[in-house]
Amino acid sequence: MMNENTIQINNPVLSVRNLSVAYDQNVAVKNVSVDFKKNAITAIMGPSGCGKSTLLRAFNRMHELYENIHTTGEIILNGTDIMKLPPIRVRRHMGMVFQRPNPFPTMSIYDNVIAGYKLNGIRLKHSEKDEIVERSLTDVALWDEVKDALFKKGTFLSGGQQQRLCIARALAFNPEVILLDEPTSALDPIATAKIEELLVELKKQYSIIMVTHNMSQAARISDFSLFMYLGEMVEYDKTKVMFTTPKDKRTEAYLTGKFG
Amino acid sequence: MSMEIASNSHYRDHSTARMTKDKLFLGIVIGLAILTISPIVLIIYKLIVKGIKQISFSFIFETTPNTYEAMTALASGERIPGGILNGITGTLLMVVMAALIAIPVGIVTGVYLYENQKKKLAAIVRNTADIIQGTPSIVLGLIAYIWVVKHITMGFSALAGSVSLSIMMLPMIVRSTEETLKMIPNTLKEAALAMGVPYYKVIIRVLIPTGFSGLLTGILLSVSRVIGETAPLMLTALGSTMVNWDLSKPTSAIPLLVWEFYNDPNMVDLIWSTSLLLMGIVLLFNLLSRQFAKSRK
Ligand SMILES: Nc1ncnc2c1ncn2[C@@H]1O[C@H](COP(=O)(O)OP(=O)(O)O)[C@@H](O)[C@H]1O
Numbered sequence: 001m002m003n004e005n006t007i008q009i010n011n012p013v014l015s016v017r018n019l020s021v022a023y024d025q026n027v028a029v030k031n032v033s034v035d036f037k038k039n040a041i042t043a044i045m046g047p048s049g050c051g052k053s054t055l056l057r058a059f060n061r062m063h064e065l066y067e068n069i070h071t072t073g074e075i076i077l078n079g080t081d082i083m084k085l086p087p088i089r090v091r092r093h094m095g096m097v098f099q100r101p102n103p104f105p106t107m108s109i110y111d112n113v114i115a116g117y118k119l120n121g122i123r124l125k126h127s128e129k130d131e132i133v134e135r136s137l138t139d140v141a142l143w144d145e146v147k148d149a150l151f152k153k154g155t156f157l158s159g160g161q162q163q164r165l166c167i168a169r170a171l172a173f174n175p176e177v178i179l180l181d182e183p184t185s186a187l188d189p190i191a192t193a194k195i196e197e198l199l200v201e202l203k204k205q206y207s208i209i210m211v212t213h214n215m216s217q218a219a220r221i222s223d224f225s226l227f228m229y230l231g232e233m234v235e236y237d238k239t240k241v242m243f244t245t246p247k248d249k250r251t252e253a254y255l256t257g258k259f260g
Numbered sequence: 261m262s263m264e265i266a267s268n269s270h271y272r273d274h275s276t277a278r279m280t281k282d283k284l285f286l287g288i289v290i291g292l293a294i295l296t297i298s299p300i301v302l303i304i305y306k307l308i309v310k311g312i313k314q315i316s317f318s319f320i321f322e323t324t325p326n327t328y329e330a331m332t333a334l335a336s337g338e339r340i341p342g343g344i345l346n347g348i349t350g351t352l353l354m355v356v357m358a359a360l361i362a363i364p365v366g367i368v369t370g371v372y373l374y375e376n377q378k379k380k381l382a383a384i385v386r387n388t389a390d391i392i393q394g395t396p397s398i399v400l401g402l403i404a405y406i407w408v409v410k411h412i413t414m415g416f417s418a419l420a421g422s423v424s425l426s427i428m429m430l431p432m433i434v435r436s437t438e439e440t441l442k443m444i445p446n447t448l449k450e451a452a453l454a455m456g457v458p459y460y461k462v463i464i465r466v467l468i469p470t471g472f473s474g475l476l477t478g479i480l481l482s483v484s485r486v487i488g489e490t491a492p493l494m495l496t497a498l499g500s501t502m503v504n505w506d507l508s509k510p511t512s513a514i515p516l517l518v519w520e521f522y523n524d525p526n527m528v529d530l531i532w533s534t535s536l537l538l539m540g541i542v543l544l545f546n547l548l549s550r551q552f553a554k555s556r557k
């Protein structure tokens with residue numbers, strides 16, 4: 001059941017009910033129920049080790065790759081209970097961006113963007129590939145920087161460019177949700193600012209859920225904020241509301257820098 | 261003032277003593293280093309001096325002479341006729357065949373070990389690989405003799421030779437595959453999995469290409485190791501005076517020829533040139549594998 005410190009979201013893109021995740025016996029996410037708004041940025045915040053990554057990775061069922069991780073609960077994507085679908089199909093509907101940029105080192109920039117198609121063995125016409133590459137790279141504001149170097153290795157780019165390439169790779173499949181786990185924590189402030197700008201632009205087309213360890217980042221770009229503490233969802237609200245009038249003492253302590 | 265001088269000179273005494281020690285130590289290190297490389301330098305020098313005059317077009321493109329031809333040439337002081345083509349082709353045939361067996365089996369096994377780090381069977385496989393690595397090559401030859409010579413080809417054969425060499429190559433390929441895959445960051449794997457790529461495709465299309473130079477290094481090293489193997493081939497391929505491409509027939513090999521020449525007083529002169537060529541090939545593979553190891557990062 002939803003606790004009192006959450007808000008109702010109409011027509012959510014993603015709904016989670018009673019989600020718990022345990023590493024062996026250690027429960028890292030405890031009974032989280034939450035709805036995510038379409039075409040918005042939702043930030044998941046909380047001190048290190050509170051279960052942010054664990055929660056995010058439950059959404060696209062990454063935990064099922066590891067035998068010692070146990071997940072229970074419901075996940076509903078646009079009205080479909082995705083816990084009943086094969087995980088491989090689920091993952092293609094959600095793009096994931098990791099903490100450190102991780103372009104495939106053997107692939108060119110071009111191939112990195114369409115890696116999802118290539119690796120899955122989905123055949124595309126040349127014109128389709130070109131179109132997807134240009135659209136995805138344009139969406140992440142990388143097209144002008146790399147359009148003359150598309151067949152160079154992605155690993156030659158700067159860290160910030162690599163991370164934008166990874167976002168482009170996640171967009172190429174037209175996902176319904178983009179999951180990002182501290183996507184700027186390995187980047188310098190200028191590259192970070194660029195990515196933040198980009199995410200604000202991207203929410204017009206996509207729904208974004210982002211883990212961040214950085215409160216001011218959440219305040220700058222997110223529409224909704226979810227605060228976690230010791231594996232529990234403590235508070236979930238519009239970012240503006242949470243940052244001005246937090247309902248829970250723990251949220252307030254976190255936002256005023258008392259821990260984490 | 262005097263205090264200062266005293267402490268200064270004390271410091272200087274100490275430092276000269278240390279410098280003498282340093283120099284002595286450096287001298288010992290250089291001496292030992294020279295001692296270590298001298299045998300290899302001497303061998304290569306000897307091989308070149310005694311072997312180079314035999315190396316010619318016909319040495320590489322003709323088969324071995326018989327002992328009478330060699331004797332006649334020897335008596336009239338001419339160059340021994342013929343060459344070692346049968347050995348070169350035999351080594352090529354058996355090493356390629358051995359690689360064709362060992363590479364797929366080794367890579368699949370290495371991937372299995374990587375994927376199942378903690379399983380009991382993985383520990384058994386890993387230990388077995390170590391045991392094979394430490395097994396004398398003649399024993400591996402004996403195994404191929406029992407499996408292939410006695411039961412499959414019903415006689416000495418290139419296939420039996422290849423099998424014995426492939427068993428020797430396996431542990432190196434298995435371990436280098438496992439080690440290479442372990443060095444690939446987990447997040448690369450997860451990036452592919454997060455796009456809904458099935459696990460086996462992630463291995464084939466992401467992990468193996470990413471670790472390709474590492475795998476190649478292991479393969480080249482294992483090839484360079486078996487090219488010079490003689491003992492297992494004596495029990496399996498036996499040898500032949502003709503060029504043979506038939507896997508079911510006895511076959512020569514470069515190291516086998518070294519041994520045969522050594523045992524024939526009329527042809528003993530050929531061991532230098534043959535060893536020189538063998539050494540050159542082994543060195544080439546070694547350098548190639550180093551090159552790939554370097555290009556890895
Ligand atoms: N692979 C794992 N195996 C075991 N425990 C883990 C693993 N990953 C995370 N944990 C534990 O789960 C808890 C939450 O971790 P995580 O979700 O990574 O936190 P956050 O992303 O908020 O820093 C921590 O106590 C952590 O130690």
Ligand SMILES: [Mg+2]
Binds near residue numbers: 052053054
């Ligand atoms: Mg985390």
